[in-house]
Every structure is written in structure tokens, then in C-alpha cells.
Amino acid sequence: MPDLVNNKVNSYQKQKNKNEMKKQVISFALMIFFTLIAFIIVGTGSMEKMFAVPVLFILAVVQVGFQFYYFMHLKDKDHEMPAVMIYGGVWAALLTIAGLGVITWW
Amino acid sequence: MSHEDTLNPEVMPNEPEKATLEGKNKFIGLWFFLGGETVLFASLFGTYLALKNSTNNGPDTQELYGLGLVFLMTMILLTSSLTSVYAMYHMKNNDYKKMQLWLAITAVLGLGFLACELYEFAHYITEYGFTFRSSAFGSAFYTLVGFHGGHVIFGLCWLISLMIRNAKRGLNLYNAPKFNSFSLYWHFIDVVWVFIFTVVYLMGKVG
Numbered sequence: 564m565p566d567l568v569n570n571k572v573n574s575y576q577k578q579k580n581k582n583e584m585k586k587q588v589i590s591f592a593l594m595i596f597f598t599l600i601a602f603i604i605v606g607t608g609s610m611e612k613m614f615a616v617p618v619l620f621i622l623a624v625v626q627v628g629f630q631f632y633y634f635m636h637l638k639d640k641d642h643e644m645p646a647v648m649i650y651g652g653v654w655a656a657l658l659t660i661a662g663l664g665v666i667t668w669w
Numbered sequence: 670m671s672h673e674d675t676l677n678p679e680v681m682p683n684e685p686e687k688a689t690l691e692g693k694n695k696f697i698g699l700w701f702f703l704g705g706e707t708v709l710f711a712s713l714f715g716t717y718l719a720l721k722n723s724t725n726n727g728p729d730t731q732e733l734y735g736l737g738l739v740f741l742m743t744m745i746l747l748t749s750s751l752t753s754v755y756a757m758y759h760m761k762n763n764d765y766k767k768m769q770l771w772l773a774i775t776a777v778l779g780l781g782f783l784a785c786e787l788y789e790f791a792h793y794i795t796e797y798g799f800t801f802r803s804s805a806f807g808s809a810f811y812t813l814v815g816f817h818g819g820h821v822i823f824g825l826c827w828l829i830s831l832m833i834r835n836a837k838r839g840l841n842l843y844n845a846p847k848f849n850s851f852s853l854y855w856h857f858i859d860v861v862w863v864f865i866f867t868v869v870y871l872m873g874k875v876g
Contacts, residue, residue, distance in 0.1 A: 567685050569672070572761070572762050572763050574682060576683050576761075577762060580758060580761050583758075584754075584755075584758045586750070587754050587758075588751070589748075591747070591751045591754075594747060595747065597746075598744075598747065598866075601866075601867065601871055602736060602743075603873070604871075605677045605871045605874050605875055606736055607734065612876050614871055615872075615875050616767075616783070616875060619867050619872060619875075620867065620868075620870050623685055623863050623864055623867035623868075625864050626863050627860050627864070628752070629860060630856055630860050631860070634750060634751075634754055634858045634859075635853055635857075638787070642689075644697050644700065645696075645700035648697075648700040648701045648704040649700060649701065649703060649704050649707065651704050652703065652704030652705060652706070652707030652708055652717055653707055655707070655708045655711070656702075656707045656710070656711030657709050657711070659708060659711040659712050659715055660711050660714060660715045660718075662832070663712070663715030663716065663718070663719055664718070664719070666780065667718075667719040667815055
């Protein structure tokens with residue numbers, strides 16, 4: 564085992580890490596792309612408010628999905644507990660927003 | 670085998686950040702913390718949405734916000750998220766020097782973001798007289814965006830102390846979980862920013 568001497572990662576693992584990095588760079592490119600679309604929609608004023616708001620929101624959710632699943636590895640195995648934590652947080656967050664919305668506008 | 674040897678194995682495991690019990694606990698604990706942070710920011714977002722039209726005759730969202738600076742800030746923070754991914758990539762390849770380099774780039778980008786935000790706030794205060802106390806909109810805006818900026822400041826302090834404290838140690842199973850926790854936190858800051866630029870700035874500009 565020559566790897567043992569200089570404490571290096573074996574080539575199989577290295578290739579695996581490289582492939583993972585490639586996916587992350589692709590998700591970064593997509594995130595930049597979604598951001599550009601969002602800014603173009605608002606910057607050019609090409610969309611009516613009624614459509615622009617939900618489209619902007621969906622673009623944000625998709626971007627955050629990439630951030631969670633690729634950058635933060637939520638897609639990998641052994642991420643059941645983190646998923647429980649973060650979706651629990653998201654659920655409570657939705658309830659909070661809904662509650663504040665109801666007492667304000669209803 | 671002493672404790673020190675356990676933390677400095679001859680062959681680094683594939684996931685050094687989760688190879689020890691402490692590492693596993695840090696990983697779960699940080700996600701738990703992020704779940705709580707989600708709720709914290711949700712309550713600030715809800716407050717902002719409820720109060721953003723209470724301008725007290727001051728500037729409203731459409732007058733106040735400019736897209737250029739926000740776009741720049743978004744690009745800076747998004748890129749810093751990628752650079753911390755690169756740092757974790759080099760951590761998994763057990764390349765400590767490159768990890769430190771990418772973390773340093775992340776810190777510089779974080780500082781750049783912070784500088785833009787300070788400029789933005791100063792601009793609002795001096796040009797528009799839009800302060801924390803000028804209206805309910807002002808209070809809600811500075812609380813939400815300022816809390817995010819505060820998280821960036823905390824993240825930078827965390828990162829810089831980690832880098833200095835471990836500068837001469839090299840990567841081992843003791844500090845790998847620490848670097849990984851920081852990178853998860855930093856990604857989460859970017860997640861919050863995505864909602865801030867969408868809900869506060871872009872939707873504010875739409876009306």
C-alpha cells in the first residue's frame with residue numbers, strides 16, 4: 564500500500580470526489596442562471612406583478628434546493644436526520660409566516 | 670493507541686468529518702441548529718412582509734432599492750458558497766494547504782459582501798434618511814437584513830479563528846468536523862440570502 568506513506572487518498576476515492584465536485588460546479592452554474600433570470604425579470608419589468616411574484620418565488624425555491632441537496636449533501640446517504648431537522652424547520656417556518664400573514668391581512 | 674493517534678490516523682478515512690463520534694454529533698447538531706435558524710428567519714420575513722408598506726411617508730420599497738448592488742452582493746455570496754465547497758473538496762482529498770487557500774478566498778468574498786452591505790445601509794441612511802427608527806418598514810428591513818449581515822459577521826469570525834487556530838496543526842479527525850460545520854453554516858447563510866434578494870429586493874422592486 565504505497566498510499567499509506569504520505570497519507571494520501573486512494574485514486575478511486577479521488578475520482579469519486581472529482582465527480583462529486585463536477586456535479587457541484589454544474590449546480591453552481593444553474594444557480595447563477597436562475598439568479599440571472601430572476602434579476603432580468605425584475606430589471607426589464609417584462610412580467611406583470613401577478614405572474615412575477617410566484618415565478619421569482621419558484622426560482623428561489625429551486626436554487627435553495629440545489630444549495631441543500633448538492634452543496635450541503637442532503638442527497639447523500641446518512642442524511643435522514645438532517646432532512647428531518649431541516650424539513651421540521653421549514654414546516655415551522657411556513658406555520659410562522661402563515662400565522663403572521665393571517666393576523667395581518669385576515 | 671493514544672487519543673492523539675486516533676485523531677491522526679495513518680490513512681485518512683473517506684469522510685474525515687464524520688469518522689469520529691464527536692464529528693457525527695457536530696454534524697447532526699449543526700443541522701438541528703439550522704432547522705431552528707430557519708424558524709428564526711421565517712419570523713423576521715413574516716414581520717417584514719407585514720410591515721413593508723408602513724413607510725410613515727418615507728421612501729417605499731420601489732423608490733429605495735437599487736438592483737445593481739444587490740446583484741453584485743448576490744454574486745459575491747453565491748461564489749463564496751462555491752469556494753467553500755472547493756475547500757471541502759480538498760478536505761476530502763486530504764489536501765490541507767489547498768483547503769486553507771479556498772477558505773481564505775471564502776473569507777475575502779465574505780468581507781466583500783459585508784462591505785457592500787455596509788455601503789448600502791450608509792447610502793439609505795444618508796441619502797434617504799431611511800433608518801431603523803424612521804418607520805415600521807425601516808425597523809423590519811434593518812432587523813431582517815441586519816440579522817443576515819450579523820450571521821455573515823459571525824461566520825467570518827468563526828472561519829478566521831478556525832483557520833488561525835488550526836494553521837499549524839494540519840488536517841486531522843479533530844478539526845475536520847469543525848471545518849465541515851462551518852461550511853454547512855456558510856451555505857445556510859447563502860440560502861437565507863437567496864430568500865432575501867428574492868422576497869425583499871426583487872419583489873420589493875416589482876411592487
